[in-house]
Amino acid sequence: MITHAERMQKKKEVVDRKIAAAQVERGVLVVNTGNGKGKSTAAFGVVARALGHGMRVAVVQFVKGRSDGGEEAFFRTQPGVAWHVGGAGFTWETQDKERDAAAAWLAWKVACEHLRDPGVGLVVLDEMTYAFKYGWLDVAAVLAVLRCRPAEQHVIVTGRAAPQALRDAADTVSDIAMEKHAFQAGVKAMPGLEW
Template identity: 80%
Template sequence: MTISHEQRMQKKKAVIDGKIDAAQQERGVLVINTGNGKGKSSAAFGVVARALGHGLKVGVVQFVKGRSDTGEEAFFRQQPNVAWHVGGEGFTWETQDKERDAKAAQAAWDVACQHLANPEISLVVLDEMTYAFKYGWLDLDAVIAKLLSRPAMQHVIVTGRAAPQALRDAADTVSDIGMEKHAFQAGVKAMPGLEW
């Protein structure tokens, strides 16, 4: 006996409806966007747009990116419900100064802690934060403790490659974004509006 499309969709709907019925908690979620692929920060900024569409307040702290001419910053700084902080000194291979990078990361973390203590901020994006753990600029256990003690309804998105396992374990949602290929590998320059 062949199952019709309608029958398959009815079964699928029953499964999905059951999962929706079972998900009754309402609380803030910790999300990690990691991996070697393109789109970790871009995905986070898409959620920023979504939160703003719901009238929520957002705090963005960038840990590594030192440039302030990105399209996302130019757009989101114009929005009244966004607090945007560029805390990085640029990529570590550019600065080549571990102490300066560590101080910049700590200063960015201080701003992030203000957001994480403010229940009026519904979404906090900690962009490229994972590098602060890779290079030892921030204490992972202290950061996780602060993330887990944030206001109950506050969402947090952490982006960056090589998220440590302890951070992944603490998260509610982890997306590991892979890369099949990238235009840069073929000699295409980083283009405004797509890369920055």
């Protein structure tokens, strides 16, 4: 019978081989998508991690139009963070396709500035997938810009229904599923948890 220590030693050997084989150092494109809660929240956790390593960070929000979120209130006070709320609000609230498209285009222009800056180590494109879903931005044109970003720059794109071309281009894709959500039981969005 194999002991726990023997199993862990074998596992350690496998993991050590994988770590030794991973020698490429470059910026990574991450996509957080799916219908579950936590796509943006996960990205903001990486913002904290990047700041902890002394990196400059840019966050561009494509749909969210409010500026009272807890993450924004916190990160705006941190040196090294550029935060841009570029959305006009959720589409079911604005109900104005032209205004939403114009807001997305302006947010993309801001994002492009950060995507050209080698001093920015992480760019978060929050809720950007909706710009593709509603036809506000062309995914091929966005991917062309992402491919030309500084070699060490990381990018995280969040939002539901990430298009396949974006998923294919990404280095890491997390499809966050929802098992249940408090809102379904009538609990309203609570500060500190939802915003």
